[in-house]
Amino acid sequence: MLRLSLILLAIPTLALAQEPLSLQAGQKLAQASFGEYLQLLALPNDAINPPDIQKNIDFLERAFTQRGFVTKQLANKSKPMLFAEWPKKIAGAKTVLYYMHLDGQPVVDKEWSQPSPWQPVVKKRDSSNNWHIIPTEALFATPLDPDLRVFARASSDDKGPIMMLLAAFDGLKQMGVDPAFNVKVLLDSEEEQGYPSIPDVVTASKHLLHSDAIVIHDGPRHQSERPTLIFGNRGSARVTLVVHGPKQPLHSGHFGNYVPNPAVRLSRLIASMKDDQGRVTVAGYYDRITLSDAEKQILADTGDDEAAIRRSTGIKLAELVGGNLQEAIQFPSLNVRSMAAASVGEKASNIIPHQAIAEFDLRTTPEAPPNYLFGLLKAHIEQQGYRLVDGAPSDQDRAAYDKLATLTLGSAGRAVRTPLESPLGKWAYQSLQKASLSGEPVRIRMMGGSVPTDSLVEMLGAPFVIVPLVNGDNNQHTFDENLRVGHYVEGVRTIVVMLQAPPAW
């Protein structure tokens, strides 16, 4: 904390015109929006079903126009995205694009401990840490219990933040003020499907979306539950490696000790890629990554409780890629996300498999983009004596080469980072500090996961910052997703304060 304060001294103080909204006022704004929030949550939003997406888009378009926004549905096959713009433009002022998404992860109904993921319920936790459904009216009581939670698909990821933004504009209206900069909003309809259409949609509406900075409200706050700013994210590249064995599976009794086993060969290849402490040994993999002492200090200041992380994940020792978790995720990773050779369990038989497969996800960094890492991996495998072929090897390949494999680069996203000390970074930090009811903001240099910043940042040529607003234990991407009501209130307050902070860059 001391160190963080010292850094803060170096940041010039911005003159914020107004005192932040009171907590009580934030609660009232939140409560006034809860009815609309519950209606929105009752709309299924798995992007696999375009008519559902259309209903969400129409609902949200009404919500934005009712508040005075000018809107446009951006054509995207049968799953349009929603664009909204605050009409009172300030000449010469910066423009901030808010990016959020209205689609949600798929659901498996029976996993949920409520009648339906699409029927939001309010729950309260008892002294034994069990959740109980209580009447929805509790959301509208005074005083509001901040520990209540709303359970539904997308309650946190990412409909909650969309409603917080809408409630924040209700707040500005009550206060009789306008945002301190020009505001645009883009709501993605396919974020959970890997945002396949962002490049096309952004290209088609480049002029409309033009902006000076991008603010993303998505994902959970830091584990400490302090206000959180994220300045970058790793990209994700999918790579498939198939090691070819005999033409077809062979009886392991008749050929064991004679015909090479592709599962053993794949194992030897993977073993050659990492050392016993989890460090990638593919030549050059980490070469481009350097962390200055100042950067290491910022990473350490995040204050992760690593003992708790190791306990909750069930490991004794972490890998030694970085000195701590935050350092580790500044480096590209080489993760085996799955592996298969023949069938295990009841379907297993005594064979030499004809092939063995490993699927990797490479987390990339701005310095080490997908093609660069893929090239290193390819060279490494060839150095182990492999001939890389496209698809199944021919008889000629088999006669000519002892070791045969196929390596394929699948979908690949690039990593992006905005400098912490950039004008956008400073503005975001200070306005978040001003709004905070939960201590000094945490600044995360680059998070481990991936969001579609690469397409947005590249196509729009604007820097970005992620301001997550929801609780860390929200179960996003799985069953019993929820949003803590206190986080909702703080989120509304945060957005109100940030909207009033004139960009200093």
Place this chain on the structure above:
Amino acid sequence: MLRLSLILLAIPTLALAQEPLSLQAGQKLAQASFGEYLQLLALPNDAINPPDIQKNIDFLERAFTQRGFVTKQLANKSKPMLFAEWPKKIAGAKTVLYYMHLDGQPVVDKEWSQPSPWQPVVKKRDSSNNWHIIPTEALFATPLDPDLRVFARASSDDKGPIMMLLAAFDGLKQMGVDPAFNVKVLLDSEEEQGYPSIPDVVTASKHLLHSDAIVIHDGPRHQSERPTLIFGNRGSARVTLVVHGPKQPLHSGHFGNYVPNPAVRLSRLIASMKDDQGRVTVAGYYDRITLSDAEKQILADTGDDEAAIRRSTGIKLAELVGGNLQEAIQFPSLNVRSMAAASVGEKASNIIPHQAIAEFDLRTTPEAPPNYLFGLLKAHIEQQGYRLVDGAPSDQDRAAYDKLATLTLGSAGRAVRTPLESPLGKWAYQSLQKASLSGEPVRIRMMGGSVPTDSLVEMLGAPFVIVPLVNGDNNQHTFDENLRVGHYVEGVRTIVVMLQAPPAW
């Protein structure tokens, strides 16, 4: 070939009473049994499903009783085995127990290039080496095309040989003769599951099964397609290795480079077990195996066409365990029969898997039995820093040990060998020589695969010999299993001839 002839000179000639059955007569016997054979193949026989096994047993019991055998279903939980005995006993004559199995390997339907592995089809190969389904009637045409094949699970392994034995008894009946020795038959119902019940069943019926020698019709003939005699087999021990990762699958973006990946750890373990030439590097694994110059000579005399084997299996170089294939399989093996971590393909997601599994089959030799090899493997894994636990590790285990794994020894069979120059060995050689239409018989000291000779030989105190009858390229244990019709005909003939050869010991 010269060397083989010299060996033959040392074997005393037996007086065989009758000329062998003509090829034409063999074809007629085969064709008369094809209808029954196809019906038998239409009965699913994965021993995981006891009611299916019962249907096979009932079908075969009828087939044996119709030919005059006395039968008995030997109780074995819900998967009885079938015992059959030829009722006309010859006082003072030797008794031979024929051992075969009616169960088959598991199937993965979609892998097969026919509607179902349980709907046998007849196929013919075109000039481009592609197989085409043709009407089943072709099996009953005159002349019979020996290159036709019947495709179905268990067509070769091991229902084909069972039907050949039945057809051979039809032949004896037509010829008006009886076997030259007393005949008993035991049909196993769980051979492909590692024959877990043979010891119990044999113990319970020891008197019934008592015999002077065991003849096993299972497995393929030698690659040269000459008549084949096998005097020993490796055992098979199943071992499962589970490397434990985090408590549950984790987001690979947030934890990649921090939480150790169990698929990588499993790969490193497997890599530590074998060198780049396929030699097992687990300490002591090969220590007990020595081959004398004389033994090496017998192994070389097998005359394998290794260039052809490499070509047909699609490999450029063989592993360097032995100087040739026959030498290689005199050593124990350590085969990875399957491997899995999370899901590959469409169900894959960007996670660190919570565990990685490898299933091994260890082929054992008389000198290196299952428990000995398992002990070496266990010690090896512990030497790599692993704490071995039973099942899922506890939180205490996770806090105390960095590397956690579970190693389990499943079903395990021992290897057995009968001396080539024993009286049984000589009798089998000469009668097979007499039946041969395909050159001098090949003698194999110890084959790579496993049959339950250990329990049978040990419990009954009788020597054994394996007389494989089916084609080498029958795809047993995998999809598109098949039996070449010409082999079926030769198999029937061979059994007829052997049944007429009085044991000389």
